[in-house]
Amino acid sequence: MTVEARPISKTRLPGLAALLVLASAIVMAVLVLAPLFVVFGDAFSKGFSKYLASIRDPDAVAAVKLTLLVAAIAVPLNALFGIAAAWCIAKFEFRGKSALLTLIDLPFSMSPVVSGLVWVLLFGAQGWFGTWLIDHDVKIIFATTGLVLATILVTFPFVARELIPLMQDQGADEEAAALTLGASGLTAFWKITLPNIRWALLYGVLLCNARAMGEFGAVSVVSGHIRGLTTTLPLHVEVLYNDYDFVGAFAAASLLASLGLVTLVLKTTLEWRHAGELSANRRH
Amino acid sequence: MPVNSPPTDDTDAPGPGAKSPLSLEITGVSKSFGRFPALNDVSLQARDKEFLALLGPSGSGKTTLLRVLAGLERPDAGEVRFGGEDFLSLPVRQRRVGMVFQHYALFRHMTVAQNIAFGLKVRRRRERPSRSEVDDRVADLLSLVQLEDLGKRFPAQLSGGQRQRVALARALAIEPRMLLLDEPFGALDAQVRRELRRWLREVHDRAGVTTVFVTHDQEEALDLADRVAILKGGELIQLGTPNEVYENPADPFVYDFLGAACRLPGMVEGGRLTVADWEAKAPKDAPQGPVEVFFRPDEVSFAPGDGAGLAAEVKAVAARGPDVRIECLIEGRLFELEAHGPGAPAGVAPGLALRIKPMRPKVYPAPAPA
Numbered sequence: 001m002t003v004e005a006r007p008i009s010k011t012r013l014p015g016l017a018a019l020l021v022l023a024s025a026i027v028m029a030v031l032v033l034a035p036l037f038v039v040f041g042d043a044f045s046k047g048f049s050k051y052l053a054s055i056r057d058p059d060a061v062a063a064v065k066l067t068l069l070v071a072a073i074a075v076p077l078n079a080l081f082g083i084a085a086a087w088c089i090a091k092f093e094f095r096g097k098s099a100l101l102t103l104i105d106l107p108f109s110m111s112p113v114v115s116g117l118v119w120v121l122l123f124g125a126q127g128w129f130g131t132w133l134i135d136h137d138v139k140i141i142f143a144t145t146g147l148v149l150a151t152i153l154v155t156f157p158f159v160a161r162e163l164i165p166l167m168q169d170q171g172a173d174e175e176a177a178a179l180t181l182g183a184s185g186l187t188a189f190w191k192i193t194l195p196n197i198r199w200a201l202l203y204g205v206l207l208c209n210a211r212a213m214g215e216f217g218a219v220s221v222v223s224g225h226i227r228g229l230t231t232t233l234p235l236h237v238e239v240l241y242n243d244y245d246f247v248g249a250f251a252a253a254s255l256l257a258s259l260g261l262v263t264l265v266l267k268t269t270l271e272w273r274h275a276g277e278l279s280a281n282r283r284h
Numbered sequence: 285m286p287v288n289s290p291p292t293d294d295t296d297a298p299g300p301g302a303k304s305p306l307s308l309e310i311t312g313v314s315k316s317f318g319r320f321p322a323l324n325d326v327s328l329q330a331r332d333k334e335f336l337a338l339l340g341p342s343g344s345g346k347t348t349l350l351r352v353l354a355g356l357e358r359p360d361a362g363e364v365r366f367g368g369e370d371f372l373s374l375p376v377r378q379r380r381v382g383m384v385f386q387h388y389a390l391f392r393h394m395t396v397a398q399n400i401a402f403g404l405k406v407r408r409r410r411e412r413p414s415r416s417e418v419d420d421r422v423a424d425l426l427s428l429v430q431l432e433d434l435g436k437r438f439p440a441q442l443s444g445g446q447r448q449r450v451a452l453a454r455a456l457a458i459e460p461r462m463l464l465l466d467e468p469f470g471a472l473d474a475q476v477r478r479e480l481r482r483w484l485r486e487v488h489d490r491a492g493v494t495t496v497f498v499t500h501d502q503e504e505a506l507d508l509a510d511r512v513a514i515l516k517g518g519e520l521i522q523l524g525t526p527n528e529v530y531e532n533p534a535d536p537f538v539y540d541f542l543g544a545a546c547r548l549p550g551m552v553e554g555g556r557l558t559v560a561d562w563e564a565k566a567p568k569d570a571p572q573g574p575v576e577v578f579f580r581p582d583e584v585s586f587a588p589g590d591g592a593g594l595a596a597e598v599k600a601v602a603a604r605g606p607d608v609r610i611e612c613l614i615e616g617r618l619f620e621l622e623a624h625g626p627g628a629p630a631g632v633a634p635g636l637a638l639r640i641k642p643m644r645p646k647v648y649p650a651p652a653p654a
């Protein structure tokens with residue numbers, strides 16, 4: 001009934017390692033937990049009613065709505081793009097595959113400001129298509145369309161990066177088997193491919209959504225900061241902060257922080273419950 | 285004949301009788317991946333209900349050929365006909381081939397029963413059997429593969445051998461016109477392999493379909509198949525019954541591949557074969573001039589050191605029951621010979637000088653000096 005004793009050296013951390021663990025815990029507390037307390041502390045510093053008033057402010061409501069709208073367009077599109085890209089890369093051999101992989105990663109390695117700026121260069125008043133757009137009265141920059149485009153570009157890699165390693169790992173044999181059994185390509189996709197990647201897809205969508213709602217740099221460039229019209233929640237925080245409306249700024253920031261916490265909980269749940277169906281690098 | 289019918293012991297055994305019609309005709313099929321030629325001008329035929337093995341080392345093109353038959357690869361050139369029909373113009377889903385993949389490719393998110401039912405459920409509405417028919421068919425197939433109680437399990441909950449049988453049941457569910465098996469025993473341990481081998485042959489006989497199966501295991505191919513096609517580097521080297529190819533390998537590669545081989549340089553002149561100080565009648569249609577002589581290590585007879593044969597010096601002896609393994613030096617090369625029971629020379633021990641005679645030497649032209 002006794003469990004064989006393990007050598008102590010394997011189970012107990014040596015002194016230095018314990019010290020390092022403690023040090024990183026302190027750093028985490030200062031860098032991560034403290035700001036979180038500050039955000040909520042300052043948001044509620046003038047009382048709950050003031051907090052509520054800041055959140056119910058028409059500009060704040062407009063910012064929340066805009067943020068949700070942008071995410072509601074950008075995230076599903078990037079889910080589709082991500083599935084399509086991962087499908088091509090994982091299931092087929094073709095020339096230029098590694099170039100495509102690099103391209104997918106580009107938004108990760110590029111400053112978000114650049115991701116915003118490219119749209120201004122293309123569609124801004126002085127941009128390539130600027131004159132044509134003005135002549136036809138199409139507004140992209142300083143409008144919702146621009147925000148959506150900038151968000152799509154910045155968040156493009158999340159779903160694709162999550163799916164590619166998993167789908168490469170799974171190979172194309174199951175789909176091939178489905179075809180030999182008489183399934184059409186579309187049936188194979190709906191009944192075999194999609195169920196096999198559902199949790200990883202959800203995981204990618206979750207990360208994509210968190211970034212889409214929290215993105216600041218790229219949307220800042222294309223937004224123009226028109227209050228109540230083109231300010232998403234992160235931009236709204238900046239606007240209020242620059243106005244010295246600290247309660248308002250932190251109240252809006254607390255919404256973003258809550259989104260972060262919800263994402264974290266969902267993400268951890270997925271990692272815990274469906275580890276086997278996520279990409280290998282997400283398994284614990 | 286439906287596969288789930290009870291075994292019949294009448295005499296319509298679907299052996300590859302010479303009279304049964306050709307069902308599969310592969311003509312001049314070539315396929316390359318980039319600059320790598322996987323198949324080079326391969327032509328072969330299989331008769332109706334024949335059990336054909338594609339045998340070769342890895343990279344020989346056997347799996348590519350199987351995938352061409354399934355429709356998963358398109359050949360660059362050549363023709364494949366099945367039952368007289370142009371098979372290459374048919375998309376995968378219309379070929380009705382049952383394929384068992386090397387790693388089974390079971391649908392991991394479906395139960396065993398759902399896996400088996402898949403091929404029936406994806407049929408077009410008017411061809412689709414009713415739910416109760418599907419259930420009956422799944423039950424029949426589960427009992428055919430002896431997994432009656434495991435219908436509700438998921439593939440991850442099964443052993444390798446069980447998964448393999450599920451894959452086979454799933455392939456049989458669509459009543460395939462041809463069964464394709466890619467290294468069906470590749471991932472199983474030796475014990476399970478042997479058990480499943482006989483059983484697979486029974487399933488083939490009962491299902492009454494043409495079966496093509498890929499393996500790199502010569503014992504498996506020789507044991508199971510009606511005919512064996514040996515491939516190397518994308519080319520068909522030899523096609524014949526297990527006995528034909530084993531008794532009469534087309535070239536040194538096939539000889540080597542089909543079993544343990546001993547080889548020595550020799551010479552054929554005027555109907556006589558000379559190897560070192562041993563001379564014998566040359567085999568029929570042996571090439572003239574310098575040759576390579578092959579023989580199986582268990583197809584030799586032993587004589588005392590002053591008799592006739594190849595001079596051999598015994599280096600080591602290992603007896604296991606009636607079988608004796610004799611390691612000996614012939615012509616400066618070390619060979620491991622096998623003798624069974626009475627065939628073993630008396631009093632064999634390290635240091636002893638012997639004479640050995642290959643009982644059925646095979647002679648191939650010596651390779652040109654590089």
